Amino acid sequence: MRTPPAVLVSGAGVAGPVLAHQLVRLGFAPVVVERAPAPQAGPGGFGVDLFGPGVEVMERLGVLDRVREAATGNTRMRLVRPVGRPLDLDLGALAQEASTDRHVEVMRGDLASILYAATRDDVEYVFGDSVEGVAQTPHGLEVSFERGAPRVFDLMAGADGLHSATRRLVFGPEERYRRFLGGHVAVFGLPEPRGFDGRVVLYRSAGRTAAVFPVRGTGRARGALLFRGEQEFAGDHRDTEAQRRFLRAAFAGEGWEVPRLLDAADSAEDLYFDSISQIRMDSWTRGRVALVGDAGYAPGPAVGGGTTVAAVGAYTLAHRLGRASGDHLAAFPGYEEDIGGYVRRSREVGPRSLRTLVPGSRWEAALGFGAMWLLPRLPRTLLRAAVNADSRAARVLSSVDLPEPAPRPRPSR
Numbered sequence: 425m426r427t428p429p430a431v432l433v434s435g436a437g438v439a440g441p442v443l444a445h446q447l448v449r450l451g452f453a454p455v456v457v458e459r460a461p462a463p464q465a466g467p468g469g470f471g472v473d474l475f476g477p478g479v480e481v482m483e484r485l486g487v488l489d490r491v492r493e494a495a496t497g498n499t500r501m502r503l504v505r506p507v508g509r510p511l512d513l514d515l516g517a518l519a520q521e522a523s524t525d526r527h528v529e530v531m532r533g534d535l536a537s538i539l540y541a542a543t544r545d546d547v548e549y550v551f552g553d554s555v556e557g558v559a560q561t562p563h564g565l566e567v568s569f570e571r572g573a574p575r576v577f578d579l580m581a582g583a584d585g586l587h588s589a590t591r592r593l594v595f596g597p598e599e600r601y602r603r604f605l606g607g608h609v610a611v612f613g614l615p616e617p618r619g620f621d622g623r624v625v626l627y628r629s630a631g632r633t634a635a636v637f638p639v640r641g642t643g644r645a646r647g648a649l650l651f652r653g654e655q656e657f658a659g660d661h662r663d664t665e666a667q668r669r670f671l672r673a674a675f676a677g678e679g680w681e682v683p684r685l686l687d688a689a690d691s692a693e694d695l696y697f698d699s700i701s702q703i704r705m706d707s708w709t710r711g712r713v714a715l716v717g718d719a720g721y722a723p724g725p726a727v728g729g730g731t732t733v734a735a736v737g738a739y740t741l742a743h744r745l746g747r748a749s750g751d752h753l754a755a756f757p758g759y760e761e762d763i764g765g766y767v768r769r770s771r772e773v774g775p776r777s778l779r780t781l782v783p784g785s786r787w788e789a790a791l792g793f794g795a796m797w798l799l800p801r802l803p804r805t806l807l808r809a810a811v812n813a814d815s816r817a818a819r820v821l822s823s824v825d826l827p828e829p830a831p832r833p834r835p836s837r
């Protein structure tokens with residue numbers, strides 16, 4: 425019997441475990457290396473969306489029931505503005521009018537742990553390490569790590585997110601591929617979520633949005649701060665003090681609960697802060713290395729729907745490799761062809777959602793509030809038309825057909 429091709433997967437977020445799951449099914453031997461010291465535990469992070477084909481990937485992996493059980497279930501929302509009464513909405517009722525029936529929102533931490541649980545028995549996971557060097561030879565890849573001993577692989581997939589080390593090592597510096605979309609996002613845990621009554625609360629003023637969202641089953645809530653601006657944060661991504669100062673400057677003078685949220689961001693140990701940017705590449709493979717998910721085509725954190733794109737990309741790559749029995753020269757062009765159009769279409773979602781989520785002016789904020797006030801009051805046919813007109817992001821993110829599952833082969837090299 426031939427030895428199964430050894431595939432190194434860098435990153436155990438969403439794309440990495442999806443890819444590893446399918447590679448095992450198709451007869452490969454994946455090894456996943458993850459920089460975090462341990463598997464994700466609990467509903468950490470933020471809510472992410474799986475639309476049509478992303479839901480289908482979870483179904484084909486056999487984890488959809490678990491994903492649905494973990495769904496955030498956040499349907500009640502309160503919209504708050506600097507002056508005037510707040511507006512309460514039931515998004516569940518509005519969503520029923522949308523034509524996109526396949527959608528699940530789940531905390532990223534829950535999704536990552538469900539995918540890890542579904543793969544850990546068959547996949548070698550190495551936590552607390554990172555790829556440091558990749559040398560491509562005619563016969564394979566010699567990979568060195570920050571901590572572990574060097575190893576040889578047949579193939580490698582970079583699924584290590586927006587700031588991918590694989591991309592930097594194999595394709596060149598991040599600046600070459602990253603486009604700033606004109607916004608920033610911060611997400612952090614709240615010490616005491618009193619006063620929010622289990623609903624998502626969204627405060628929007630000119631160029632700034634603040635949100636509190638409950639984390640189901642925990643009694644806790646998380647805060648998010650998003651803001652627009654031409655100037656990108658120029659500090660070091662590890663300098664959390666500089667990030668906090670940047671946040672404070674952006675939200676200076678805002679009312680509602682914003683000062684309390686800024687205090688929470690100051691003391692949070694789990695502060696996530698980043699500029700909202702996209703990865704734009706023309707090609708996602710080089711030699712024996714492929715990029716998948718945010719590493720290759722992040723459409724923009726918090727605004728771009730990257731989770732669906734990542735799940736689809738990972739599933740597609742696995743099945744192209746399966747069909748080609750591990751021959752990357754045959755599989756990689758097919759992978760690029762399958763996802764290229766979808767990835768390019770997905771790039772429109774981030775800038776558009778950023779404009780919707782964070783109004784550019786007081787006028788836009790008032791208009792958005794008025795539109796939301798009007799929605800539940802519309803006659804049913806108009807309501808359906810309005811909701812569907814507004815679901816362009818869902819349509820774009822659903823605009824791809826998953827490849828037919830490759831038959832379980834005996835890959836050879």
Ligand SMILES: Cc1cc2nc3c(=O)[nH]c(=O)nc-3n(C[C@H](O)[C@H](O)[C@H](O)COP(=O)(O)OP(=O)(O)OC[C@H]3O[C@@H](n4cnc5c(N)ncnc54)[C@H](O)[C@@H]3O)c2cc1C
Nearest residue numbers: 435437438439459473584585589717718725726729730731
């Ligand atoms: C604040 C925020 C809000 C978001 N909201 C949404 C949303 O509402 N809807 C949506 O669809 N998407 C959303 N996203 C985007 C979504 O999280 C990503 O598109 C999705 O997780 C992509 O999956 P991935 O596996 O490609 O990358 P990631 O989930 O980022 O996983 C990458 C993994 O690689 C690991 N890693 C990083 N560097 C290394 C290294 N050098 N070596 C080894 N491992 C490494 C990381 O620790 C991580 O586990 C949001 C993102 C952010 C940041």
